[in-house]
Amino acid sequence: MSxxxxxxxxxxxxxxxxxxxxxxxxxxxxxxxIIHVSGQLSHDAAGALVGPAPLDENGRPKDFSNMALQMQTTYDNARRLLSHFGATFDQVVEETLFVLDVDAAFAVAGEVRRRVYGPTPAVASNLIGVSRxxxxxxxxxxxxxxxxxxx
Structure with a gap:
């Protein structure tokens, strides 16, 4: 737009x-x-987190079994934003995944990302472990x- x-x-x-x-x-x-999409997360239409991780006594996630659900829901939310501009995941050139547990993300990312991008994702991808x-x-x-x- 100009x-x-x-x-x-x-x-x-x-x-x-x-x-x-x-x-x-x-x-x-x-x-x-160019569309810059802010970090997306796994929330529903009202903003409630989908698949929230149970927390330990220190307020940190103690179970990462909802990683695939959170990842898929995050991509679903991004799809809604892309559609606002008439865009699809075929036009995504780079993504950055910020995760609390790299091993848990690696365990599910291949399957989830193939559902999003197809059998051979053609997107630059960064996977970064963070503390919070x-x-x-x-x-x-x-x-x-x-x-x-x-x-």
Whole structure:
């Protein structure tokens, strides 16, 4: 999208979850043919975490068995944002997965990502282990870069 002078402008998309206003950010921003998708997580339409991890006495996840559910739901939320711009996962050029447990993510990522991208994903991918995410019960967050000039 451009203004009358031909200067690129930002187009934003949100999912209507409470933390968009509380934290103050857009879920996705499109400038020209590029969409930058903020870190997505596994929430439902109301913002409740899907597949929250049970916590130990210190408030840290003690079970990572919901990694696949959280990962798939995260991709589903990203799909909703991409569709706002008429985009698909075929146009994703890079993704970064932030996870609390790299081994748990590796154990399920291949299957989940093939359901999203097809049998041979053609996307640059980064998997980064972190010590904490936005919500204590959250196991994964995924950010995306999308190029709309790709067919």
């Amino acid at each position: 203004d009358k002078a031909g200067t690129a402008v930002k187009e934003v998309a949100n999912l209507g979850v409470p933390w968009e206003q509380a934290y103050g950010y857009a879920q996705a921003v499109k400038v020209g043919n 995410l936005a919500f204590r019960e959250q196991l994964i967050e995924i950010a995306f870069r999308v190029d709309l000039s790709l067919a």
